[in-house]
Amino acid sequence: MSGSTVLFRVDATAAMGMGHLMRCRAIAEAVAEQGGTVVFAMVDPLPAAQAMMDGVPARLLSLPGPAGSQPDLQELLGLMRSLHPCITVVDGYHLDDAYWRRVAEEGPLAALWDAADRQDVCADVIIDASPNASATAYAEISAQALMLLGPRYALIRRDIREAARQVQLPLSQRQQVLVSFGGSDPLNLSMALLPVLRQRLPASVDITVLAGAAYPHHQDLRELADKVVPPVQVVVNPPSVAPLFCRAGLVISAAGGTIGELVALGLPALSVVVAQNQAAASVDGPYPCIDGRVPGAEQRIAAQAAAMWQDLPGRERMVQTLRGVVDGEGAVRVASALLTTHFRERLPS
Template sequence: MSRNAALVLIRADASPAKGTGHIMRCLALAEALRDQGAEVAFATAEITPSLAGRLADEGFAHHSLAGDDPAELLDLARRLGASGLVVDSYWLDADWRAAVRPGFRVVLALDDLADRALSADLVWNPAPGAAGLPYGTIAPGAELLAGEPYLLLRREIRLAAAGPCLALAERVSILLTFGGSDPAGLTVPVVKRLAPLLSVGVRLDVVAGGSNPALECITAACGRFADRVRLHVDSREMGALMAAAGLAVTAGGGTVAELAALGVPSLLAVVADNQVPAADDARARGWAAVIEARGDRVAAADAIVAKALALWANLSARSELARRIAAGGIDGQGAERVAKALLKRLS
């Protein structure tokens, strides 16, 4: 790495309560920044052991913070010589953002909510309606990186999307993933209900995070159906698992964009309020079937299983979802575009 390379500090967190999506999409950006010659370091107040291990394995420096004191981050940035900052958090408020802004030449805010002042030079929101949100008010003068061209996809997803894939009719696996931490606790009840009803020869691939507080229960539930269920913990092969799936059952979040990039017909379970806009958009465009999963866990699991089985039995419906996804034209270059925009400001 060049001694003159820009150093970008990424501030994000991950926990069973907060989920892992913020770190994972920042990982996609970190890969692209490094590919374009920058150095990258992560700073977290909370992170799961599995994700800390992943950052280490990927060769990214990671610094633990005692909390959300702006002075602590600014001190770290001075010691590292960081000139750029990426902030991806629902929990760091407008006062925190204003306090850290003077310590960096360029600040990029990854945002989904448009609900606070961002104190940023660039704002990222890949949602289709992002350009209509009030960023001119909460981030005056900021460059807006809006819409699907800026979707952040990790290298493993991009490579899988570019590779060969089985015809939908030849795929025999259903992918089940409710995120790294599954805060709604749906994995176990869905596995217990869905696995016994699968036809002979159909496989259920279950993905769970290593720091999921229910991992022991998930492991036991999957073990009951070892002939048809495979459990993948902290999988580094998500691209391959997605590409092999004839149907994905997932919560909303970053996984939705990854599945869309691979053209996988999907059933989206809305488990949090902030997933509603993306889920509504996917349903309106015919990219996915959507089911309400907020509220009673048992009722949600029953509904998810019933809809998943109906979709699996209807190849033409799944083929139509895949066709509409392909027509959407996600090109997988979003991380490269975001990294380029940030580094241009730092050059």
């Protein structure tokens, strides 16, 4: 298992969410499609992670916790020595600079970041699909790195990538609003927003709430959805989200990696910041954005979503402005770079 093996070091928890894992999955799918071997190393992987690995396909290995500790690091370094990956992709704000530097000493490192706010970690590749990603800023901390920056490298999952190639149903024929606050919905905005949004939207509009595998309130959400009038549909961790997205005339989404997928599909959306790292990435983003962390955010979200729904011409203009911004092939480009680029060789420490 060498030469074309890509090792991913990433975590996903109810508190952290699943965004980091989902974007690594997008790269992993493309690596597998191009003939590479994929291995994930995680601390306390969620049960849903194994099912995700089966779909890549990828091997999932468990690391000792806590994440970022010496036992975690030493186990990862041991994996690098035994697997001889062509590159190790590390993604996670909870892993400090010393951890990243030690991985880079062992072998080629790809850093999946959202902002150039770290010290030099000697990365060979930096991946940041944010529209405001700065090559100049990143060069100050990893001058030698191959820069894969901007929407051209948006990490779009395989099912979304395939759906983006298809002809989509006109917005005028879609009567669904889709709510998706990520894999864990850390602020539990789904519960707060659902009754308010139902009141704001016409009864003829179907509302669907997409709940991720790490969301801890599935049953409570279902019970609430059944009580509102008309009832709301709740979908939990479906095998593919593409059919839900493609039926939506408006999406209310966490301002994370899903935004790139919505742009690739040409969908009108309202983005909502649910984590600190999303705030900077949402500046100059493709969609209107609301900070979901402030008190009463659900009222503002529902009011703006209702106004957007009533403005079909405005939503259609929004779709027109999105054309060509994200073509859906970013993960394919990243995977190709990881598998074909000649990285400087390192001697084991």
